[in-house]
Amino acid sequence: MNDKHELIYEGKAKKVFSHNDADKVVIEFKDDATAFNALKKAKFEGKGKLNCLISARIFEIxxxxxxxxxxxxLKNEYTMIAKKIKIIPLEIVLRNTAYGSLCKQTSIKSGTVLAKPLIDIYFKDDELNDPLITKDRIALMNIISSKDLELIIDLTIKINEILKKFFKNIKLQLVDFKLEFGYDFQNNILLGDEISPDNCRLWDLNQKSDTIVSLDKDRFRNDLGGLIEAYSEINQRINNFI
Known part of the structure; x- marks a missing residue:
């Protein structure tokens, strides 16, 4: 029986459909790749499948x-069943190593391992280009209570510890990652979206030289090529470890 119904939402990398059960949704991963707030776009056959499979394994962990x-x-290689949540319009970015925008906006040198993880919070709004936001502005805009924000920050720190250890086991350095959270019908806060090379920076620890080898969406952002090969490598390492 088909449990996928009407399209609820279509984002840059996923489509969300209603489910026979009102508490659930069907999430279909697309082969599209976007960067710089969708100013750069391309399609890579098999990318959606890899992100779906990687995300499923990491959510299980x-x-x-x-x-x-x-x-x-998992419903199939491109699709997962998930609890229906109301997404909180905040992107929580945790950084273990300085790279990308942090180095452009501060005097910290690229590749610096941070003494403790840095959490940056962005307001999720494409029209405003997802600006960096403060706790006071979150309170001013009444986006989320300070209690719930602290819960999300605590969860993010715990997730970092789990993922850092897991990725190190498969010879990957977790540089930084982006998370999204939402409320279920009982008003519980749940981790949503995906955990994949699309929203994690992962560097290969198998490299003998000091050259950074990205196995994530930076391969697309920076025109390095080999995006599907990089994602496939991560999927393979996860499957070999679990």
């Missing part, structure tokens, strides 16, 4: 470590 997520099960 987080669930086993008592992190509440929206993930329920």
């Amino acid at each position: 987080l669930t086993k470590n008592s992190i509440p997520t929206h993930f329920l099960e």
Whole structure:
């Protein structure tokens, strides 16, 4: 029986459909790649499948470590079933190593390992170009209560510890990553979206030289080529480890 119904939402990398069960949604991963707020676009055959499979495995690891997520099960290689959540319009970025925008906006040198993880919060709004936002501005705009924001920050720190250890086991350095959270019908905060090379910076620790080898969306952002090969490598390492 087909449990996928009307399209609820289509984003840059995923389509979300309603499910027979009102508490659930069907999330279909697309082969599209976007960067710089969708100013740069391309399509890579098999990218959606790889992001879906990688995300499913990582959500399973987080669930086993008592992190509440929206993930329920894989439907097929491109599609997962998830709990329906109302996404909070904040992007939580945790940085373990200085790279990208942090180095453009500060005097910190690229590649500097931070003494403790830095959490940056961005207001999720394409028209405003997802600006960096402060706790006071979040309160001013009444986006989320300070109590719920602290819960999200605590969860993000716990997720970082779990993922850092996991990725190190498969010879990957977790440089930084972006998370999104939402409320379910019972008003519980759950980790949503995806955890994949699209929203994690992952550097290959198998390299003998000091040259950074990105196995993430920077291969597309920076025209390095080999995006599908990089994502496939991550998927393979995860499958070999689990």
